[in-house]
Amino acid sequence: MRKTQLVLVTLGVAVLGGFATVTPAAARDYPWCAQGGDYDYPGECSYNTYEQCQASVSGRLLYCDRNPRFAYGQVQPQPRPQRRARPVAPY
Numbered sequence: 350m351r352k353t354q355l356v357l358v359t360l361g362v363a364v365l366g367g368f369a370t371v372t373p374a375a376a377r378d379y380p381w382c383a384q385g386g387d388y389d390y391p392g393e394c395s396y397n398t399y400e401q402c403q404a405s406v407s408g409r410l411l412y413c414d415r416n417p418r419f420a421y422g423q424v425q426p427q428p429r430p431q432r433r434a435r436p437v438a439p440y
Contacts, residue, residue: 378419385411391418 381402384392386409394416396402402413 378416380416380419381413382416383409383411384414391416394418 379394379396381396381399382392382394383396383402383406384390385406388411392411392414396405396413399413406413
């Protein structure tokens with residue numbers, strides 16, 4: 350019984366240690382999007398090449414087009430400057 354508990358605790362620590370070392374995936378824009386049908390604009394943008402996109406949309410009543418975020422550059426919103434509070438005179 351004690352050996353089983355020790356094995357379970359060791360396994361739990363190893364799993365938790367594995368989760369602690371996982372880093373988040375980097376967001377990436379792909380250059381080609383499948384568009385049309387039920388997809389909202391800009392579509393399913395997960396293709397590196399036009400040929401990959403064509404193979405995916407074949408027979409699905411969709412078409413391939415450039416990803417607008419990739420083609421025209423994604424505009425990063427400018428941070429708003431911090432407002433400075435004016436001193437208030439005591440009444």
